[in-house]
Each structure stands twice: as C-alpha cells, then as structure tokens.
Amino acid sequence: MAGPVPPPQPLPGPPRRPLLRRLRPNPLRRRTDTVRAWLGLGVLLAVLAAAPVAAALVGDSAHRHYQDVARHQRQTRHLTDATLLHDAPRHPEPGSDEERRTRYPVEVRVVTREGRTRTTRAEVPPGLTAGSTVRIWTDSSGEASDAPLTGREVRSRAAGWALLAAIGVALAGAVAHTVTGMLLHRRNLARWDAAWAETAPRWTSPM
Template sequence: MAGEIPPAQPPPGPPPRPLLWRHRRNPLRRRTDRLRSWIGLGVLIAVLAVAPVTAVLVGDAARGHYEETARHQTQTRYETDATLTRDAPRHPEPGSDEEKHTRYPVEVRVVTREGRTRTTRAEVRPGLSASHTVRIWITEDGEATEPPLTPQEVRSRTVGWALLSALGVALTGAAVHALTALVLRRRDLARWDTAWAETAPRWTSPT
C-alpha cells in the first residue's frame, strides 16, 4: 500500500575480523562493537587467570579425598582365598582370547579374619569348577569388593577432576561471552528498528 513503511531489514552480521579489529578506528564501528570487544578480552583474561587456580584447588581437594579413600580401603579390605561353591559357566571357551576378558559372578565361600565362614559373590574366569580356589578382595564383613585404589588411580582421578574444573571455567567464560553478544546484538537490532521507523517515511512519502 502507498505510504506503508516497509519493515526494517536487520543489519548484516559482522564479518570475520582480526582479534583486535574492534579496538581500531573505524567509521562503521559502533559503541556496542567496542563494548563487545572489551568484554571478550576481559572474559579471556579472566579465564586464563582463573582456570589454572581452579584446577590447582580442585585437584588438591580431589587428591586429598582419594588418598584418604585409598587409606580407608587399605585398612578395611584384604585379599584372601575363596572357594567356588558351584561351577562357573564355560562360555566363552577356556583358553580363548574372549575368555581372558570375561568374568562371571559366582557364589564363593570365604573365611574372614575372625574365623567366620560365609558366602559371597565374586567374578571369576569362565570354566572354573566347584571347589576351585581363587584370590579375591573382601571387606571385614566378608563381602567381595574391589581392591584399594592404587597411587596411579589416585593420580589419574586427581588429574581428571583438575582438567574438568579448568574446562568448566572455560565453558562458563564462553557462555558469558555468548550471552553478552546476544544481548548486545538484540540491542543493536532494536536501535536499528527505531532508526528505520524515523527514516523510512522520508524515503517512502510521495514527493
């Protein structure tokens, strides 16, 4: 219709630029461009400063936790003989490559340090017959369990938590930067619409 103001077309997104482009003098540079650039630089500096500190603190806390866990496990678990009360399944075939990595839960009989005989379930190789003896780790109550954490496992878990914490800081920084960019982008579009509403009538009015 004559005199109708056409809708404002959003400005094109910023093309790829060097890292410090928004800090340079440019007639097309907007205030939000400078603001976005400074916020990005601040977030980057904050991540580079905070991530190593966070990794050290979290890693130290994780190491203390897992070392204490390993000490407790060493004090409350021990290795002993266990006798199968029934045959273990024979599949896969004993001696095969698959058999080396396969274990079946089977009922076994153990004697605790206090001299009590009890049964528990432990994972054993395929094909073992009843009355076969295996070495397993048990708790003080005679329950089958995993061996205590080794120093290598403690180090591995400590490093894992340290890396996860540093990654979390980096992801948080990226999210803050992305959210800030979105808010500034919407602000630019709103100002663009306002400016177009004021300018469009001059272009579309009949002379």
Template sequence: MVMPRRLRRNPLCRRTDLVQAWTGLGLLLAALAATPAAMVLVGDAAHRHYARTARHQAATRHHTTAILLQDARRHPEPGSAEARKTRYPAEVRFTDAHGHTRTATAEVQPALTKGSAVRVWVGADGTITDPPLSPGEVRSRAMGSAIIAALGVHATAAAAHAAACRVIQRRNLAAWDTAWARTAPRWTTSP
C-alpha cells in the same frame, strides 16, 4: 583474525562492537589465567579426597581366599587376550574378618572348576567388594577432576561471552528499531 579487526578504528564500527570485542578478549585472557589455578586447586583437593578414600578402604577391607561352589563359565575364545581379562560371576564360600562363613557371588576367571580357590576382597560388613584404590587410580581420578575443572573454566567463560553477546545484540536491535522508527516515515510516504 576477527578480533584485531574489530579493535581497529572504523567509521562503521559501533561502540557495542568494541564492547563485544573487548569483552571476548578479556574473558579469553581471564579463562587462560584461571585455568592453571583451577586445575591445581581442584586436582589437589581431589587427590587428597581419593587418597583418604584409598586409606579408608585399605583399613576396612581384607584379602581372603574363597572356594568356588560351582564351575565358572567358559570363555568362548579360551586363551585369547580377552579371556585373560574377562571375569564371570560365580558362587563362592569364604570366611569374613569376624570368622563367619559366608556365601556370595564373586567375579572369577573363566573355566575355573568347583572347589577352586580364588582370592577376593571382603569389606568390613562381610560382603565381597572391589580392592582398595591403587595409587595409580588415585592419580588418574585426580587428573580427571583437574581436566574437568579446566573444561568448566572455559565453559563458564564461553557462557559469559554468549550472554554478553546476547545482551549487546538486544541493545543493537532496540537501537535499530528506534532509528527505523525515525527513518521509516520518510521512506514510506504516500503520494
């Protein structure tokens, strides 16, 4: 392993090599310590946000019946697993929460005929919308946010280590230039 070798005493090891090794070790330990805290804080905040969003959506959307105004497209492979999941856009007529009859485009199952009844979600403004977030969707979005937070902590630590290494490398190159400026005249003397 490279890290322990760099931390041992060595006559060829410069002080900047030790600084670089200890910086890397410190950032690794800091990232490992900060990851759980970041995941809990971000995951909890995201869960509260998406739970509030789900409650708002449930309060402002309602499920209603709509009538198809045209035949829905047929799936190329009727009866397949893909056909059961696929939805096609079709014109529908429905009544919104205020009692107004509206027409819109909704995603429906394939091969439904004109006049068929389908269930749609309608928003407070009378437009067809997605259903409210389910508890599983809230949970998966919160988990996704927590994972992104963990990746962010590690990316920040990696960026900090790269920046520190760059600064140390520039310092080493400047020291080598200074040392070479003192040594070069002894090596390049003309006869």
C-alpha cells in the same frame, strides 16, 4: 587476437574479523562492537588465568579425597581365600587373550576376619570348578569388593577432576561471551528499529 583465458579465481570467503581488528579505529564501528570486543578479550584473559587455578585447586582437593578413600579401603578390605560353590562358565574361546581377561560372577564361600563363614558373589576366571579356591578382596562384612585404590588410580582420578574443572571454566567463559553478544545484538536491533521508525516517515511521506 584475444590472449589466454585466465584461470578461474576462487570465490572470496567471508571477511575475517579478528578480535583485535574490532578495536582499531573505524568510522562504521558501533559502540556495542567495541564493547563486545573488549568483553571478548576480557573473557579470554579471565579464562586463561582462572582455568589453571581452578584445575590446581580442584585437582588437589580430589587428590586428597581419593587418598583418604584409598587409606580407608586399605584399612577395611583384605585378601582372603574364597571357595567356589558352583562351576564357573567356560569361555567359548579357550586359551585366547579374551579368556584371560574375562571374569564371571560365581557364588563363593569366605571366612571373615571374625571367623564367621558366609557366602558372597565374586568375579572369577572362567572354567573353574566347584571347590576351587581363589583369592579375592572382601570388605569388613565379608562381602566381595574391589581392591583398594592404587596410587596411580588416585592420581588418574584427581587429574580427571582437574581437567573437568579447566573445561568448566572455559565453557563458562564461552557461555558468558555468547550471552553478552546476544544481548548486545538485541540492543543493536532495538536501536536500528528506533532509528528506522524515526527515518521511515521521511522516505514514505508524499512530496
């Protein structure tokens, strides 16, 4: 009497070929396989070594740049009173959190540091009426502008550039490894074609 039927076994997946396994002795291994494995290992080590250095250099340079920008902004921008010349639109949801975050562009009148009166457009809270006064940042010409960069914004932007530098190094390494792999693969195909061109007549010639 037949025994119990064993449960179905999962299909074998594709063979795994870790990088270090390609460096082990193997009679079927081609020279290009060894070259590709060593190149892959070299690219990996180069990326691991270069990415932190690139991130540090780019991050430091960006930090110094944005510090200079923030310093210049603090010297050329200042808070001043602005008088609305028109009513600001009302938000459709009064009293909501969205209303407190929303700002509308409205034409306002400001007085520059030189004592000149000029008009500009500034972002103001909704619902303000003409004649209301708000505090806005203006540049040296009296044009409405953003507030100077804070220390936190300077660090955030510098960190962003540092991260982009590290990612750029990793992408460059991936591209280099892919291109060399394609070149080695083409060389294998060319050698295969040459070997087959030499062997094919022996298989197809009449006995």
